[in-house]
Amino acid sequence: MSTRAAPAADRRPATLIAALGVAALASALLAAGSLLPVVEGGRPGFASGPLLVTLAVLPLLAAGVLMLRGRHGASAGVLAGFAALAPGSAVLDLQFATDPSAAVRPELYLPSDLVEHAPAAGLWLLVGGHLAAVAAGVLAVRARDRRADADRPEEEPGAAERWRRRWLLVAVLAAVAAAFGLLMAPVVSTDVYLLARNAFEGPAVALTGYLLVAAALPLAAALAMTSGAGDFARGCLAGLAVAVLLLALPSLVAGVTVPVAELSAGPVVAVLGAAGLLAVAGTPRLAGPAPEQADDEAGGAAVPGKRRLRAATGALAVLTAGVAVAGSVTAQLDSATSGPAPESPARDLLLWAGVLVGILGAAMFVRRLAVVVRPVLSVAWVGVLLAGTAVLDTALTAASVQGPLSAGPGVLWTWLALCAAVVTACCSAVTGVVEREDEGDINGAQRGAAGSGAVEGNLLLPLGAAAVLSVAALGLPVVAAPDYVAAGLWSDFRAPSWGLLATALTVVGALALAPRSRPVPAAGMLVGAAAVLGLHAAALPLSGAYIDGATAGAGFWLALAAVAALLVSAGVAVAGRLRGTRS
Structure with a gap:
């Protein structure tokens, strides 16, 4: 067997060579697009050409050097990681084709007038470079799959797994930090032509691009770290870091060098998040036997850190609750006049969302409760997004109108609550992965005998009803009033709609995972989803008090029906476990 494997490991894979060729084309297109104008008559705010060209060719150089050194898995990972952000970057560049004056990209174009500039060759070269990067990433993943068994043959058995378990959470949190940095304003400017705003305050095309990048970052990091190949994961994290630097570093330089x-x-x-990804990618290989410790529940072997992961999840949840409560009790708007500033009708909703997450976070510190509460928290966190985006709508609306109102301290606390909630969700998800793997490794036979495996098929009917009711409840207004227009999923799409969309995706994702999960985690996720839908229905008594003539809308009754369906589904999951235990 070894005589066949050795030549295969030394042979350069044709697919990886093809990926490097396409990556060379992508680097050339990105470099050329960086040097040419992206709009007719447009000029960058500073001499950004050398920096942009260096960043464009950096992934190709890194992948090429790694391949020449025999690190084929790492080489493929660099191209795959860089490609993960390419679709969002392409959409972000397309803002120059719709409204160049709204694109806050001083490294490519610094607006100096209100004339509508037509897109130029540089824009299409950049878009073509991003598309070529995607093609190179697809080829790199195929090359990695073909060589999975030959990836780092000198690495000790289990070393990649131990490395992954140690650095999984750090890599995901670094990716989340980079994502939040990219969603913030690229620069600060008071110039009338350079409208420096964060992603949510900007135009729709740029917002779509930023959201694609922000979503791809933690997802790609998590997929890389769970790929099973340590060298490929390291390369992928490095490729992600380079892609983040390509977006963030020019804005950092522009903030220092551009006069306006x-x-x-x-x-x-964002740069600090990229540095975290590079730091994880450069960590030394682990050697020696995997450490063991007593399992928290069953007394078996477990990977050290599971208890710390639960404690970290609980601490983040309590932190999220604290800043959410601060955002609800502090002013969202300050008035330059003597009159009082208006307050958001959803502030009480944010308060109770924070209290819910805080209670679940505190329960994570109780050993016997943590394993039950963690699945609930993995869904309930989105309630902070649901309420927080509704609270921010008041400040965003006031900011779009010239007047005496300005953002108050509550805006900052609410933004921090949104960020902390997402970080809590990532930490909870990583903890769930570790818990599931430990349960499968330690108690697989006992779990099958006791009936604690996947839930039974009779759960599908109530889950289907709950999914339909939940999406309908989130898409229709909970509060109806004569002069009040609520944000929705398919009409009047505003800032609160992003919270509704995140909630819908989280709840539907939990419903999709429930049939594949063990009964207790499945029931926990369903209870968490019921809590979020209950919080959504609570907008009527909590927010309706601030709205004249408020009555129950269709979304209120649908939310109550969804809560009932979710609780029935949770009961079916628990009943299935009890039947399996008795048998």
């Missing part, structure tokens, strides 16, 4: 711009915290946070 100042440094913003966003690029700094």
Whole structure:
């Protein structure tokens, strides 16, 4: 067997060579697009050409050097990681084709007038480069799959698994930090032509691009870290870091060098997140036997850190609750006049969302409760997004109108609550992965005998009803009033709609995972989804008090029906476990 494997490991894979060729085309297109104008008559705010060209060719150089050194898995990972952000980057560049004056990209174009500039060759070269990067990433993943068994043959058995378990959470949190940095304002500017705004305050095309990048970052990091190949994961994290630097580093330099711009915290946070990804990618290989410790529940072997992961999840949840409560009790708007500033009708909703997450977070510190509460928290966190985006709608609306109102301290606390909630969700998800793997490794036979495996098929009917009712409840208004128009999923799409969309995706994702999960985690996720839908229905008594003539809308009754369906589904899951235990 070894005589056949050795030549295969030394042979350069044709697919990886093809991926490097396409990556060379992508680097050439990105470099050329960086040097040419992206709009007719447009010029960058500073001499960004050398920096952009260097960042464009960096993934190709890194992948090529790694391949020449025999690190084929790492080489493929660099191309795959860089490609993960390419679709969002392409959409972000397309903002120059719709409204160049709204694109806050001083490294490519610094607006100096209100004339509508037509897109130029540089834009299409950039878009073509991103598409070529995607093709190179697809080929790189195929090359990695073909060589999975030959990836780092000198690595000790289980070393990649131990490395992954140690650094999984750090890599995901670094990716989340980079994502939040990219969503913040690229620069600070008071110039009338350079409208420096964060992603949510900007135009729809740029917002779509930023959201695609922000969503791809933690997802790609998590997929890379769970790929089973340590070298490929390291390369993928490095490729992600380079892609983040391509977006953030020029904005950081622009904030220092462009006269009408100042440094913003966003690029700094993004660069620090990229540095975290590079740090994880450069960690040394682990050697020796995997450490063991007593399992928290069953007394078997477990990977050290599961208890710490639960404690970290609980601490993040309590932190999320604290900043959410601060965002609800502090002013969202300050008035320059003597009159009082208006308050958001959803502030009480944010308060109770924070209290819910805080109670679940505190329960995570109780050993016997943590394993039951963690699945609930993995869904309930989205309630902070649901309420927080509704609270921010008041400040965003006031900011779009010239007047005496300005953002108050509550805006910052609410933004921090949204960020902390997403970080809590990532930590809870990582903890769930570790718990599931430990349960499968330690108690697989006992779990099958006791009936604690996947839930039975009779759960599908109530889950289907709950999914339909939940999406309908989130898409229709909970509060109806004569002069009140609520944000929705398919009409009047505003800032609260992003919270509704995140909630719908989280709840539907939990419903999709429930049939594949063990009964207790399945029931926990369903209870968490019921809590979120109950919070959504609570908008009527909590927010309706601030709205004249408020009555129950269709979404209120549908939310109550969804809560009932979710609780019935949770009961079916628990009943299935009890039947399996008795048998």
